[in-house]
Amino acid sequence: MRTNPDYAMDPADLKRLVRENPWATLVAATSAGLVASHYPVMLDETREELSLLTHVGRPDEEVLGLGSGELLVIVAGPHGYVSPSWYGTSPAVPTWNFVVAHLAGVPEVLSAEQNLVALAAMVDHLELPVVSPRPLLADPVDAAYARRISAGTVGLRLTPTRVTTKAKLSQDKPPEVVQRVIAELGGSGPYAAPALAAEMRRVRAEDPRG
Template identity: 45%
Template sequence: MLEQKIFDVTDPRLIRELVRRHSWATLVSHTPARGLVVSHLPVLVADDDPAVADGTEGTPPLTLAGHLAADDAEAHELGAHDVVVVVEGPQGYISPTWYGSGPHVPTWNFVVVHVHGRPELLAPERTYDVLSDTVDHFERHFADPWTLDRADAYARRIAPGVSGFRLPAARVTAKAKLSQDESPQEVDRLADALGSEQPWARPELARAMRAAGRRR
């Protein structure tokens, strides 16, 4: 991944927030029988806690929790090999026409986290807890959040078709390429373009760029 230090993200709270906001991830592993195996799945911060998010307690090492179809878990030989989980945040194309001065060429701004480690497969009851937590995570914005216990009997009947896991991070690499190498004035121009009501609009990316500029 991009090695320029200016784009490194090392603040564990920012990394956790990215996973919370962009929980649809890509799981990549390599097995002797199949070679590369790739799946897509929701993931959570396993040890999530408001105190950690607020920075009032020490931030523990990142651990993800997730689930995927049992057949997919078998294809990955989950638990037998190291994997990487890729969590992608806001991203978008940057046109040279948006700058106030030049020269510039097209580029792509993005935020991404790679979480490396060896998954730990979970027992059925803990897998069910991950399923319930996942539902709660995505339902939390609704006025009347749906909970898994509303369909408890059915959910428990089909849950054996799913494999839950925890992934303690052995290594985390995070990048936020958000035009930090440009002047504050240029960042504002780019963010204005991305926040406009046009087909190329990426308002979340625009907000991320402005936030990165404030942290400089």
């Protein structure tokens, strides 16, 4: 993904993207070619710099060649089709609005205990919205089970050395066009995308043009 300063995200928005979209794609270049896996990620909130915590199931650590090179983590946010019929202008062509971040670096493989701590933090984070949260290690029976099955995973911490972000949200359009796009995305049509509409509203509120 090429860098475009007009669509780049600031560090706070990047962290928000990860917090709100924890399902990521992990990509590695191996001797067998490009490979990809899909796992949840979260911010390592104990560190000031941007760091991600994740895990892979065995033998995905071998498939991804962990420890032998870079890992690319792709975190995608809301996205959706934008019809030219919403613009009310001519000429007009369709586009796709989206929010995404590419984070690359050599991952650190966690110890078994560090992995369990990270897994517990991830589960606790994801359980927060549940009516009756069930933390990973709160119940002795669950904790014993978690310790046993965590041996089938490999924990990772990625502190990226290369970060590319893009939040393409119709920033190049006049305010009245942006408002029409937001209305359509927030409606009930075939391309409704409420989360994308909300993200565009947030960007529009920060736009000095109104």
